[in-house]
Amino acid sequence: MDIPRVWRLIPQRYRLEGTQCSNCDAIQFPPMMICPECKSRNQKPYNLNGKGKVYSYSTVYAPLTQFEDMAPYVVALIDLKEGTRITAQLTDVAPADVNIGMDVEMVIRKISERGSNGVISYGYKFRPLIDF
Amino acid sequence: MRKVAIVGLAQVPVKENWTNGLRELAVTAVLDAMDDADIKNVDALYIGNMLGSNFSDQSNLGALISENAALDVNEAVTVEAACGSGSAAFRQAVLAVASGTVDTAIAVGVEKLTEYSEVSPANGLATAADADYEAAMGLSFVSINALLMRRYMHEYKCDKNNFAGFVINAHKNAVHNKNAMFQSAITEANYNKAKMIADPINLLDSSPISDGAAAVVITTADKASQYTNKPVLVTACEVGMDTIALSRRANPLRLKAVENSTARAFQVAGIKHQDIDVLEAHDAFSIMTTLALEAAGFAEFGKATQLAKEDIIGINGRLPLSTFGGLKARGHPVGATGLYQIVEATLQLRNEAPDAIQVPEPRRAMTQNIGGSASFVITNILERI
Numbered sequence: 333m334d335i336p337r338v339w340r341l342i343p344q345r346y347r348l349e350g351t352q353c354s355n356c357d358a359i360q361f362p363p364m365m366i367c368p369e370c371k372s373r374n375q376k377p378y379n380l381n382g383k384g385k386v387y388s389y390s391t392v393y394a395p396l397t398q399f400e401d402m403a404p405y406v407v408a409l410i411d412l413k414e415g416t417r418i419t420a421q422l423t424d425v426a427p428a429d430v431n432i433g434m435d436v437e438m439v440i441r442k443i444s445e446r447g448s449n450g451v452i453s454y455g456y457k458f459r460p461l462i463d464f
Numbered sequence: 465m466r467k468v469a470i471v472g473l474a475q476v477p478v479k480e481n482w483t484n485g486l487r488e489l490a491v492t493a494v495l496d497a498m499d500d501a502d503i504k505n506v507d508a509l510y511i512g513n514m515l516g517s518n519f520s521d522q523s524n525l526g527a528l529i530s531e532n533a534a535l536d537v538n539e540a541v542t543v544e545a546a547c548g549s550g551s552a553a554f555r556q557a558v559l560a561v562a563s564g565t566v567d568t569a570i571a572v573g574v575e576k577l578t579e580y581s582e583v584s585p586a587n588g589l590a591t592a593a594d595a596d597y598e599a600a601m602g603l604s605f606v607s608i609n610a611l612l613m614r615r616y617m618h619e620y621k622c623d624k625n626n627f628a629g630f631v632i633n634a635h636k637n638a639v640h641n642k643n644a645m646f647q648s649a650i651t652e653a654n655y656n657k658a659k660m661i662a663d664p665i666n667l668l669d670s671s672p673i674s675d676g677a678a679a680v681v682i683t684t685a686d687k688a689s690q691y692t693n694k695p696v697l698v699t700a701c702e703v704g705m706d707t708i709a710l711s712r713r714a715n716p717l718r719l720k721a722v723e724n725s726t727a728r729a730f731q732v733a734g735i736k737h738q739d740i741d742v743l744e745a746h747d748a749f750s751i752m753t754t755l756a757l758e759a760a761g762f763a764e765f766g767k768a769t770q771l772a773k774e775d776i777i778g779i780n781g782r783l784p785l786s787t788f789g790g791l792k793a794r795g796h797p798v799g800a801t802g803l804y805q806i807v808e809a810t811l812q813l814r815n816e817a818p819d820a821i822q823v824p825e826p827r828r829a830m831t832q833n834i835g836g837s838a839s840f841v842i843t844n845i846l847e848r849i
Contacts, residue, residue, distance in 0.1 A: 333600055341596060362597050362709075388618070388716075390610035391663040392602065397584045399602045407603050407662075409611050409711055417711040419594075421602050427663070432618050443601065455601070 334446060338453045343377070345455030348438060350416065352378035361416045382438030383461065384412040391427040398444045406430055410458055424459035435461035465562040468698045470846070471691035472501025472681030473807045478645045478795030480578045481675035486513075486520045487532050490574035493677035493803075494533045497570060501681040501691040507566035509533075509540035512553030512573035513799040515588040516542070519579045529572065538566065546592035547748060548835025549573065550678070550802025551842035555701045557682055567687065572679035573800030585673045589798065592836040594709040606670060606749070607662035608710060608837050613751035614664055616717055620766035624664055627750040628655040629772025630785070631668050631792055634747060637779065638789025640820040645674050645795035669750045671790075676797030678804045685849070694814040699735075699828075700845035702728035708839050721841040722759035722832070729830070729843035737761055741826035742812045743783055744805040746834035746841075747790040756832060760843075784823045787812060802833035806844060813848040 333341075343349035350361035355372035361380055366373050389408040392399075399405070406422040408430070422430060423441055436458040443455045474496030476489055484492075490511065498506070509530050517523045526540030539560075545552040550573030557569040577585045586606070590599040593608055616622060632652065638644035650668060658666040681691070688695035704725030710716045730736065743762075747753040757768040762783065771777055777785035788794050788808040791801055809829035811817050831844045 337596070341600075344596075361711075388611040388615035390607045390614060390665070391660070392604060392607045392610075393659075393663070394584075394586065394604065394606065394661045395602065396587045396590055396599065396604055397582075398587075402602070405602060407601070407607050407611070409615075409716070419598050419601055419603060419709065419711045432615070453600075 333444070333451065333453050335451055338451050346440060348380040348382055348456060350378050350380055351375040359414045359416055361412070361418055380412055380414055380416070384410040384436055386430065386432055386434045386436060387411045387417060388432060389422065389430050398446065408458065410436060421457045422459065423457040437461045466564060467685035468558050468561045468682055469685045469688035469695040470680045470682050470698065470810050471688050471695050472497045472503060473679065473810050474500055475643050475678040475804055475807050476676055477643045478674045478676040478797055478804070482578065484675070486516055486522055486525070486574055486576045487528055489576060489675060489677035490525070490529045490572050491533045493574065493679040494529065494570055494572050497679035497681050503568065503681055503691055505536050506568040506570050506681065507538050508557065508560055508569040509535060509537050510553040510556040510569060510571045511540070511542045512550035512571065512802060513542050513575060514544055514546055514549050515575060515577065515798065518588045518591065520576050545840040546835035547798045547801060548833045548840045548842055549799035551831070551833035551844060552802070554680065554802060554806055554844070555703065555842060558698055558701045561682055561684060568681065568683045570679055570681050571803060572677060573803035574677040575797035575799040576675050577673050577797065578675055597711070598709055604662060606665055609749040609751055610662035610665040611710060612716060612755065616751060616754065617664065619717065622769065625656065626769035627669065627754065627772065628652045629769070630747060630750045630753050631655055633772065633774070633777050634786040634790040634792040637787055637821050638793030640818045641788040641794060644789040644793055645672055646789070646793045665749060665751070671748045671792050671796035674795035674797045676795060676800045676804065678800050678807045680803060680806055680810065695849055696810045696813045697847045697849055698844065699847050700729035700733040700843065702732055702843055704728070704841045706839045708836060710837050717755060718765065719755050719759035719838040721838050722756045722834070725841040725843040726760040726832070729845050733845040735828065735845065739828050740783065740830045742787055742809055742823050742829040743785050744787065744809050744829070744831040745785060745790065746832055747786055747792045748796055748834070752834065756834065756838070760832065779821055779823055787817065787821050787823060802842065805831035805833060806846070809846050813846060
């Protein structure tokens with residue numbers, strides 16, 4: 333990813349900013365310009381709280397070129413508390429310890445680099461939920 | 465709308481084709497299909513291609529291919545719908561002829577994935593997914609299918625072994641297809657030992673990175689006999705749509721686009737499941753075969769792997785599947801794949817398949833071409849006249 337896209341995605345990547353419909357209250361991630369439920373264009377930003385459960389997961393051994401240094405890594409579909417689902421990498425966990433239904437929470441991590449001199453982009457990954 | 469028929473076809477062997485680029489692959493398929501139909505020119509050319517601009521630095525394929533094939537066409541344009549591009553181009557050709565806009569058209573699918581060494585072909589394939597919210601987070605296209613496979617195995621308490629039958633069947637048929645990338649049989653032991661790509665998808669669950677081109681010439685059913693004594697009618701060519709990202713689907717294991725595309729095609733053609741004599745499914749991954757068979761109504765949800773047996777999906781079974789090897793063993797040159805399926809189904813209906821993989825006297829064939837994680841799906845029904 334290059335600079336304009338990295339900057340454009342900051343609200344989503346740093347604070348899980350989705351949208352809530354002002355008409356029917358439906359919550360969406362990624363943000364939608366029109367509500368898929370009621371078709372209202374009146375959408376306001378809504379920050380998801382970043383807690384959820386693993387819906388499915390996979391360990392990637394043959395990654396895209398910009399993720400080669402990180403392989404193998406785990407990607408997952410996560411059911412968020414608000415009722416939406418998100419696609420993200422899991423972190424701070426060994427592939428063998430991941431399971432469907434596991435509680436996870438969002439953290440900020442390095443996502444990728446564009447070449448050796450390029451932009452380093454940061455954003456959400458999910459780790460096993462830690463109870464304090 | 466006028467009735468439409470396929471009157472010519474051609475395919476280039478699927479492989480890592482270092483000696484040919486986009487233009488040589490496409491022009492060969494176009495000219496060979498015209499020779500097969502014994503036709504000198506056509507009114508329009510529709511090109512299915514996904515990654516010309518990524519991997520060959522080439523857009524504007526309409527001009528490139530029509531010029532290099534010395535076609536005097538009124539119109540030549542690319543149609544793109546990821547891995548569904550081939551059938552998407554076919555649909556434009558069918559609609560153009562059916563509507564009366566043109567009398568003759570060629571649909572050609574072409575893909576060249578083995579051109580670059582510094583970027584993985586996987587990067588190109590991942591552009592079929594949501595760029596900001598799937599690929600940019602580290603998801604390869606394989607891993608998106610792996611998420612589906614893992615969830616499927618979890619929900620239906622299904623062993624990975626259950627998928628092997630689809631793969632063994634595809635390879636068994638490809639042995640007899642000289643245009644297939646892998647003309648070799650595999651065993652269940654090979655399947656179980658294959659290297660993981662994105663757990664639980666291993667190398668033998670996956671179709672290969674390949675180059676290729678395939679084409680058909682179409683015209684009206686009325687004019688078909690001018691070109692061939694074995695015309696094949698296109699009785700349906702119907703699309704279904706779904707979200708681009710998996711995360712946006714209420715139940716990702718139910719492929720809505722497959723369900724809608726199949727239902728529309730069956731309605732338009734006026735047929736039922738048991739009327740299908742040959743099925744070329746989109747077996748890019750064994751999980752995609754499974755989910756598509758269920759959403760299309762050939763099996764109940766959670767039970768499609770029970771079909772993966774020789775007496776059901778073999779050449780002499782009740783639902784012959786991937787009869788030339790499918791995407792798995794013939795290969796998957798993405799934007800060309802839909803047209804390989806159509807060419808193969810047409811060969812079956814003409815009784816021109818190699819003896820060992822000729823389905824006995826088929827009357828009706830179905831091809832189903834899937835773009836993205838089943839975000840764009842086309843179901844074609846072809847019938848012998």
